[in-house]
Amino acid sequence: MMFAGGPLGTGSQWFSWIHLDDLxxxxxxxxxxxSYKGVINGTSPNPVRLxxxxxxLGQVIGRPSWLPVPDFAIKAVLGEGASIVLEGQRVLPAKAKELGFSYEYPYVKDALKAIVREL
Structure with missing residues (x-):
């Protein structure tokens, strides 16, 4: 609403994502x-930094993305759970790729554009 927003903490943490259609x-x-047996990670093959x-996201919706949320604010709100948000995880869909699963939206920009078109 204030036309400001940005990453949490440094923004250098990995962010694994997937478009709903692909999931x-x-x-x-x-x-x-x-042939799909065991654990299969439901993530895009291309995780990004936050x-x-x-x-x-800022480019797709035409809003700036320059104001990060400081670490201390995340820690104040989430306590110990802040480490998950501030450190991130780089989860890859190794098994899905091995089995030949085809993603409709393997790249975050395409996924975000599709979501905005649906709104």
Missing amino acids: VNLICESLANP SEMCDQ
Whole structure:
């Protein structure tokens, strides 16, 4: 609303993401295809740094993304849970890729554009 927003903390933490359509297709494929066994990470094959996610989102919606939320504010709100947000995780869909799953939105900019078009 104030036309300001940005990454949490430094923004250098990894951010694994997936478009809803790809997640639904991955779940359907794993239920229909008997070769999908065990743990299959429901993430895009291209995780990004949180700062890139914020930049891409700002570009797609036409808003600036320059004001980061400081670490201490995240820690005050989330306590020990802040480490998950501030450190991030780089989760890759190794098994889905190995099984040949095809993503409709493998890149964050394309996924965000599709989401904004749907709004």
